[in-house]
Amino acid sequence: MPLFFRKRKPSEEARKRLEYQMCLAKEAGADDILDISKCELSEIPFGAFATCKVLQKKVFIIHTNYLTSLLPKSCSLQSLLTIKVLDLHHNQLTALPEDIGQLAALQVLNVERNQLTHLPRSVGKLSQLQTLNAKDNRLKELPDTVGELRSLRTLDVSENEIRRLPQMLAHVRTLETLSLDASSMAYPPPEVCGAGTEAIQQFLCRESGLEYYPPSQYLLPVLERDGAESSQDSPDGPMGRFSREEVEWQNRFSDYEKRKEQKMLEKLEFERRLEVGQREHAQLLQESNSHRDEILQTVREEQSRLEQGLSKHRRYLDAERQRLQEQLKQTEQNISNRIRKLLQDNQRQKKTSEILKSLENERIRMEQLMSITQEETENLRRREVASAMQQMLTESCKNRFLQTAYESQRQSLVQQACSSMAEMDERFQQILAWQQMDQNKAISHILQESAMQKAAFEALQVKKDLMHRQIRNQIKLIETELLQLTQLELKRKALDTEALQEMISEQRWALSSLLQQLLKEKAQREEELREILTELEAKSETKQENYWLIQYQRLLNQKPLSLKLQEEGLERPLAALLAELAAEHYLPIFAHHRVSLDTLSRMSPGDLAKMGVSEAGLQREIPRRAQELLDAARTRPESAEPPQEEGLGAPEPTAPEEFPEPVRPSAPPAELEVPLSECVVCLEREAQMIFLNCGHVCCCPQCCQPLRTCPLCRQEIAQRLRIYHRS
Secondary structure, X not given: OOOOOOOOOOOHHHHHHHHHHHHHHHOOOOOOEEEOOOOOOOOOOHHHHHHHHHOXXXXXXXXXXXXXXXXXXXXXXXXXXXXXXXXXXXXXXXXOOOOHHHOOOOOEEEOOOOOOOXXXXXXXXXXXXXEEXXXXXXXXXXXXXXXXXXXXXXXXXXXXXXXXXOHHHHHXXXXXXXXXXXHHXXXXXXXXXXXXXXXXXXXXXXXXXXXXXXXXXXXXXXXXXXXHHHXXXXXXXXXXXXXXXXXXXXXXXXXXXXXXXXXXXXXXXXXXXXXHHHHHHHHHHHHHHHHHHHHHHHHHHHHHHHHHHHHHHHHHHHHXXXXXXXXXXXXXXXXXXXXHHHHHHHHHHHHHHHHHHHHHHHHHHHHHHHHHHHHHHHHHHHHHHHHXXXXXXXXXXXXXXXXXXXXXXXXXHHHOOOHHHHHHHHHHHHHHHHHHHHHXXXXXXXXXXXXXXXXXXXXXXXXXXXXXXXXXXXXXXXXHHHHHHHHHHHHHXXXXXXOOHHHHHHHHHHHHHHHHHHHHHHHHHHHHHHHHHHHHHHHHOOOOOOHHHHHHHHHHOOOOHXXXXXXXXXXXXXXXXXXXXXXXXXXXXXXXXXXXXXXXXXOOHHHHHHHOOOOHHHHHHHHHHHHHHHHHHHHOOOXXXXXXXXXXXXXXOOOOXXXXXXXXXXXXOHHHOOOOOEOOOOOOOEOOEEEEOOOEEEEOOOOOOOOOEOOOOOOEOOEEEEOOOOO
């Protein structure tokens, strides 16, 4: 359900009709009717109340509109004191004003086809009311004060929810027509209600202890409107009352004739004065018309000039709005394409992850089969390397000290005799022993630091894990997309546009959900790596020393044997090309599909995307560079040396074929550029925090600490992530 409702604007035809009716009611010689029906009004204009009050209107027609209230703000029912007929049918009224009883002259009230749930109790004060039509509403009961309507002749409460009639209705002796839903009535019974108005009134009079008389015997006092005593019930019946007042009526008739003659004389005098006033008014009206024509001409000229300026400014604003809408539409289309591509890449990454997981299981199985042989081989290799290093250090030290001894011996031969040679030999042996001791101590220290070896192995394991690296790349892409979506949403709010806002919210929610899923997968993968590390640690307690050193060396060369063979079968220029483009992690994919350089040059970005290459820049760059390498190889002249005959010696090895070094792009692809956005709180620092679950990127790390809700959407913050922009 929407939180705000826009006020309904009337159409041009309805607005013209309202203006015409208001002008028609103000013209000289107009009747006593103000008709503003079918004008699509949501509230009665203030000018209508003023017109009724000033011109003493007696009929006010407002049916077939969208009114929800009879009185607008700053208006009072005092303006409608002269109204005798009030027609409000076919609107959306839910209640009538509580002080509607102030309309003492009201004779007809029509509120048919509205949404009234009750009638105010002050309706009983409408002493002149003769017709009350409340058909097709939501009334559940009638107030007891309806019994005070001593002039009421017609009452229609059909198509409502009324089940009982008030007993006070028996005091309305002038009621001629009563319309209601007889089948749904509980009081009076349905059989009484179905018999007609007279049967209902007779039933109510019996229930109230009153004697019933037909309404025709009470209508004469109502029509004459003379004397308040006609509204009281006579205990002797109406016929006895009329017989006693016959003389009084004759006297009143004679007084009426005298007053009639006096009124006629006053009317003639008024008509004479009115004729003189009309002549003066016609002269003044002619002068005012001439002056008004001059003013209207001036106003028309000024209005035409203003309309020209407004039309010119409106055209400029329309063109500017159109341009901004086109820019926003293009930006939204680009973001939608990137999000769709990102979701497709995510699906492909899941498939690739499954393949890598199967390869990982195969590697673990092969590793378990070859663990003993490989560990022994690595142990022997480590010992050979250590002994070779020790021997090399020993020989180098021996050579250095021999050279030193030779030089010192040669100098001592000149200065001293053969006795000093024995002293130099003893000193040389001592220094050589110290050097050997230091070397053995350093090697043993490195081999005994298992904690350092374990930490290095754990760091290398996380770095070499392909699945963990792919999840990190996906998280970086989603952070970039969320930042761009937040900037686009802020730009929309600045331009006050609402087009396609729901689509942006859905895309932002989809990216937030995907980011949370990737964070869970990243944590799950790290937990799996820690479990593997725990298992290896348990094995290390029962095996030989330097376990972590052996595992570190094995992890450096960790790949299944079949995948190593496939990678070795790749063309060297293709492997060099992937290395130059920083795409070495795609080597297993190219080796698995057995792609050659010639085949790669004919592939499209879509083909590479299907294989698993997710970066759009690499999808375009790899085929182009492959084509350049093939073109360079074809244009290079072939070697002119003739083949050597057998027996003339082996041919000299030729240098490997050189390919031109590709030119690296000077800037990253456009898809990976991270836009800069300022913090919406301090407006100084860069926005680097992602709020989950909403996905907005709108705050800096300093301003986000005290926040509990998102500044843009006011949703609770479940998690905070920081974006690190690396140059």
